[in-house]
C-alpha cells in the first residue's frame with residue numbers, strides 16, 4: 541500500500557485524549573497526524589457531563605492526578621482561541637440523612653489529606669445558600685472549588701482548531717486497520733486510505749483501544765460502560781453550581797445523569813433505565829419536576845477494570861503508547877502534557893506507576 545504521508549507521531553482517535561495529545565505535541569514542534577475513523581469527538585468526548593471532577597476520584601493518587609489537571613484548566617482554556625465556558629466553583633455533594641452525612645464527613649477527611657486540595661464541609665444552611673433549590677431534607681454536604689464544569693461541546697473543536705494551527709494533520713473518515721511493527725519497534729500505521737510511516741504511535745481509540753492493541757499483539761483490558769444524559773429545555777437559573785449529577789449550562793438547559801451499565805458496544809437509549817437516576821435527581825432538587833426534558837442521549841465510556849487510566853509506553857513494542865480511561869474531560873490538559881513530555885523528552889514528572897499496563901497480568905506484548 542502506498543505511503544499516505546510521514547509523521548513524527550501518529551495519534552489514533554479524535555476524542556478529547558487524542559486531540560489534546562495532538563495539540564500538545566504539535567505545539568512542541570512535532571509533525572503529528574491524528575487519524576479518526578469518523579470525525580473528532582464522534583464518541584464519548586461529545587456526549588458527557590462536562591464535569592472537571594476531582595473529588596469523586598479514588599484512591600488518593602488519582603485524586604491528586606485529577607487535581608493537577610483541574611489546576612491546568614484555566615490556562616488550557618485560555619490558550620484556545622474559542623470562547624469556552626469554564627466554571628471552577630465546585631460540584632455540591634449532599635447528604636439526605638445522617639448516615640449519608642457521616643460518609644461525606646469521612647470523605648472530606650480523606651480529601652483533606654490530598655496536598656493543595658480545597659474542600660469545605662457544609663451544614664444544611666450553607667448547602668442551601670449555595671443551591672437554594674435543594675430539598676428540605678438535605679442535612680449537609682461538601683464542596684471543593686477544585687471541581688468544576690466545562691462546555692464540552694465546544695472543547696474538542698477548539699482543541700482541533702489549535703492543533704491544526706500548530707501544523708497537526710487531522711485525518712477524519714480514516715480508519716486505522718493495522719500497526720506496522722518490525723524488530724520490536726513501530727514503523728507505521730496502516731489505514732483504509734493508505735499507510736503512514738512513523739516511529740511513534742499513541743493509541744487513544746477509546747473503547748476501541750483493545751482492538752488497536754491487538755493489531756500490535758498487545759492485550760489491553762478496557763470495557764465499554766454505557767451511560768445516559770437527559771437535557772432539558774432552557775429553565776430559569778436553578779443551579780448556580782452543579783450537584784453531583786445535575787448541572788445547568790449558561791443557556792439555562794439542565795443536564796441530568798447518569799447510568800452506568802455494561803452492555804457492550806450498544807450506543808442506544810434505554811428509556812427503562814431513566815427513571816432510576818431521574819427520581820434521585822428530583823429527590824434532591826424537587827423543582828426538576830417542572831422542567832421539560834428535550835433530549836436524551838447515551839454513549840459508552842472506555843473503562844479499564846480498576847477504573848483508573850492506562851497511561852503507558854507499551855512494554856516490548858518501542859514507540860507505542862496507550863492513553864485510555866474514564867474521565868477524559870477532567871484529565872485532558874494533564875494528559876496532553878504527560879504524553880508530550882514522554883514523547884519529546886522521554887520522561888514525565890508524573891509517577892505513571894499506578895497507571896501502567898503491566899498492573900494487569902494480561903498486558904503482555906507478543
Ligand SMILES: Cc1cc2nc3c(=O)[nH]c(=O)nc-3n(C[C@H](O)[C@H](O)[C@H](O)COP(=O)(O)OP(=O)(O)OC[C@H]3O[C@@H](n4cnc5c(N)ncnc54)[C@H](O)[C@@H]3O)c2cc1C
Pocket residue numbers: 552553554555556557558575576577578579580581582583584585586587588589590591592593714715716717744745746747748766767768769797798838839840841842863864865866867868869870871
Ligand atoms: C454519559 C457519560 C458522562 C460522562 N461524564 C463525564 C464527566 O462529566 N467528566 C469527565 O471527565 N468524563 C466524563 N465522561 C467520560 C468521558 O466522556 C470519556 O472519558 C472521554 O470522552 C474519553 O475520551 P477518549 O478520547 O479517551 O475516547 P473517545 O472519546 O471514545 O474517542 C476515541 C476515538 O477513537 C476513534 N477510533 C476508534 N477506533 C478507531 C480506528 N480504528 N481508527 C481511527 N479512529 C478510531 C473513535 O471514533 C473515537 O472518536 C462521561 C462519559 C459518558 C458516556
